[in-house]
Every structure is written in structure tokens, then in C-alpha cells.
Amino acid sequence: MGCVPSALSKRPPLQLDSTLASHAVASPNHGERLSTASPPLLILHYTGMPDGELALARLSDPASQVSCHYLVAEDGCIIQMVPESRRAWHAGQSSWEGVSDINSHSIGIEIVNPGHEWGYRDFPDVQMAAVKALCLDITARHGIRPQHVLGHSDIAPLRKIDPGERFDWAGLAEAGVGLHVPPAAISGGRFFCEGESGQPIEALQAMFSLYGYGIEVNGVYDALTKAVVTAFQRHFRQARVDGVCDASTIETLRLLILARQAL
Known part of the structure; x- marks a missing residue:
């Protein structure tokens, strides 16, 4: 420039x-x-x-x-x-x-x-x-x-x-800046997507809130939840960015929370 x-x-x-x-x-x-x-x-x-x-x-x-x-x-x-x-x-x-x-x-x-x-x-x-x-x-x-x-x-x-x-x-x-963990491998298994609801969604939202994301813990996989999952993938699980919370996304989030607690 x-x-x-x-x-x-x-x-x-x-x-x-x-x-x-x-x-x-x-x-x-x-x-x-x-x-x-x-x-x-x-x-x-x-x-x-x-x-x-x-x-x-x-x-x-x-x-x-x-x-x-x-x-x-x-x-x-x-x-x-x-x-x-x-x-x-x-x-x-x-x-x-x-x-x-x-x-x-x-x-x-x-x-x-x-x-x-x-x-x-x-x-x-x-x-x-x-x-x-x-x-x-x-x-x-x-x-x-x-x-x-x-x-x-x-x-x-x-x-x-x-x-x-x-x-x-x-x-x-x-290089010493930011928190990151190797993303969990993408595989099959249970996944959550927009429109679902229930206790597992509430638990998922609580995990994202615990890490710091501005998300409402309401038990509904709504537009905000999808946006948070997508943002998380863009940052921490870049191989697939689709807003679907699969096993890889959940495990990466779990490892990240553990890494943060260890600081």
C-alpha cells in the first residue's frame, strides 16, 4: 500500500x-x-x-x-x-x-x-x-x-x-500469543444443528459461555448458537466451518477450556 x-x-x-x-x-x-x-x-x-x-x-x-x-x-x-x-x-x-x-x-x-x-x-x-x-x-x-x-x-x-x-x-x-489447542479430528458421531433443543444443547451453550462467548443458555440451538459455533470453528477448528456442532467441535472446546483452566 x-x-x-x-x-x-x-x-x-x-x-x-x-x-x-x-x-x-x-x-x-x-x-x-x-x-x-x-x-x-x-x-x-x-x-x-x-x-x-x-x-x-x-x-x-x-x-x-x-x-x-x-x-x-x-x-x-x-x-x-x-x-x-x-x-x-x-x-x-x-x-x-x-x-x-x-x-x-x-x-x-x-x-x-x-x-x-x-x-x-x-x-x-x-x-x-x-x-x-x-x-x-x-x-x-x-x-x-x-x-x-x-x-x-x-x-x-x-x-x-x-x-x-x-x-x-x-x-x-x-509464537506465544493467544490460546490454542490442536483441533480434534473430524469424524462421525452425534452432532447438533439449528432447530434442535433440550438439555444437551443447554450443556453445550454453557460450555461456550464458560469460555467467554456471549451466548444465552436457553437449551435451543438458535441463530445465535449457530453463529457462536461458526465463530468458534473459524478460530479453533478451521478445517470445517459450517455452524454444526459435531464431536470434533465439542472436543476441541473441551480441550480449550481445560487449557484455559491450567493457565
């Missing part, structure tokens, strides 16, 4: 919080955090636009009402857009572990990728290396726990699907 177009390079200066950021483009879209504590969540997004320059322009346009703390280009260039002390507008209506104002409790990273609408593709190695380094820096400085490194789809499963099933969550965890 040529890291910063000249028109945007003339924005007011922004002091960099991370030494890994090579450029600053100040977005006007931010406000006061409603929590004075260090943000406990790190949220990863893809830009979902045809190219990085368009994404950068939108994230710095006051009319868009959206922003992020950092933008990572496909060539690995890291651009800071909002001070970490400020509330960037990246999460929208979302929740995790009962917290609904995710923007006040998080740092948001946008990763340049056209997304599902514009030709979703793998994230280049150089870009992923930059994302890993930036995440390590942020989580270390703010004490963000592994289970609190999340995708946009995790916190807003009915609305969002990014960063998607091509994002290398396993590689990120191997």
Missing part, C-alpha cells in the same frame, strides 16, 4: 506507543476509555476492503466513525492510528465474558486483507510475522492473558466473520 499515502502523512503527529510501528496516521475517531485499567483484551480484525490504501483512508475518515489502534499492511508495515490510552472504535456491538463495551476494554489491530467479500486470501508470511511481533509487544506491556486475544467474530458472532478461517491462529499461539 506504499505504506502511507502522502495526503494522509500530513495528519497531526501521533506519538508511537510501540517501537514496532514505523508510521503514524492519526485517526480522529476515538474517545475516552470508560475504564481506567489497562485494556485486558486484544482484538484482531481484517480490513475487508479491496486494498490497504482504501482501508487506511476509511479508518482515518471522520465520516466513517471507525478506527483502530494499529493497521498492519500486507508488506508488514505497522501504522499506529490511535493512542493505546484512547478508546478506538473497532469492535462495535460486541461482548466477551459479560463485558459489552469492548472498545473501552481492548486494543484493536486491523490486518489488511480483502476479506470474504473482495477475494479472501492467505495472510502473507511477512504480514503474519509483523502481527505476531506487534501482538507480543502489546500483550507484554498490558499483561493481556492468552485467552483474551480474540477475533472480531468471537466477540460479535452474529455480525462479523473476521479475521476468518485463513488466519493463522495456531502459528500466533506458537
Whole structure:
């Protein structure tokens, strides 16, 4: 994207919080955090636009009402857009572990990728290396726990699907960022899908709620439950993303809960 177009390079200066950021483009879209504590969540997004320059322009346009703390280009260039002390507008209506104002409790990273609408593709190695380094820096400085490194789809499963099933969550965890377990093999056996109800569905919903997802434990495999299962698969069981809670999905969730409890 040529890291910063000249028109945007003339924005007011922004002091960099991370030494890994090579450029600053100040977005006007931010406000006061409603929590004075260090943000406990790190949220990863893809830009979902045809190219990085368009994404950068939108994230710095006051009319868009959206922003992020950092933008990572496909060539690995890291651009800071909002001070970490400020509330960037990246999460929208979302929740995790009962917290609904995710923007006040998080740092948001946008990763340049056209997304599902514009030709979703793998994230280049150089870009992923930059994302890993930036995440390590942020989580270390703010004490963000592994289970609190999340995708946009995790916190807003009915609305969002990014960063998607091509994002290398396993590689990120191997680098020391985020919580991940090897997904259980896909096989036959009992499965649950939209429209079913009963105690097994209630137990399933309770497991997702225990991990942190914003899901109602009502015993009905409704649209929200399907969306949560789909979001979970995009993050933790990427080989098949269909919203059907099969044995592989349930076992992966069980192992993930155990891994979280062991931290």
C-alpha cells in the first residue's frame, strides 16, 4: 500500500506507543476509555476492503466513525492510528465474558486483507510475522492473558466473520500469543444443528459461555448458537466451518477450556 499515502502523512503527529510501528496516521475517531485499567483484551480484525490504501483512508475518515489502534499492511508495515490510552472504535456491538463495551476494554489491530467479500486470501508470511511481533509487544506491556486475544467474530458472532478461517491462529499461539489447542479430528458421531433443543444443547451453550462467548443458555440451538459455533470453528477448528456442532467441535472446546483452566 506504499505504506502511507502522502495526503494522509500530513495528519497531526501521533506519538508511537510501540517501537514496532514505523508510521503514524492519526485517526480522529476515538474517545475516552470508560475504564481506567489497562485494556485486558486484544482484538484482531481484517480490513475487508479491496486494498490497504482504501482501508487506511476509511479508518482515518471522520465520516466513517471507525478506527483502530494499529493497521498492519500486507508488506508488514505497522501504522499506529490511535493512542493505546484512547478508546478506538473497532469492535462495535460486541461482548466477551459479560463485558459489552469492548472498545473501552481492548486494543484493536486491523490486518489488511480483502476479506470474504473482495477475494479472501492467505495472510502473507511477512504480514503474519509483523502481527505476531506487534501482538507480543502489546500483550507484554498490558499483561493481556492468552485467552483474551480474540477475533472480531468471537466477540460479535452474529455480525462479523473476521479475521476468518485463513488466519493463522495456531502459528500466533506458537509464537506465544493467544490460546490454542490442536483441533480434534473430524469424524462421525452425534452432532447438533439449528432447530434442535433440550438439555444437551443447554450443556453445550454453557460450555461456550464458560469460555467467554456471549451466548444465552436457553437449551435451543438458535441463530445465535449457530453463529457462536461458526465463530468458534473459524478460530479453533478451521478445517470445517459450517455452524454444526459435531464431536470434533465439542472436543476441541473441551480441550480449550481445560487449557484455559491450567493457565
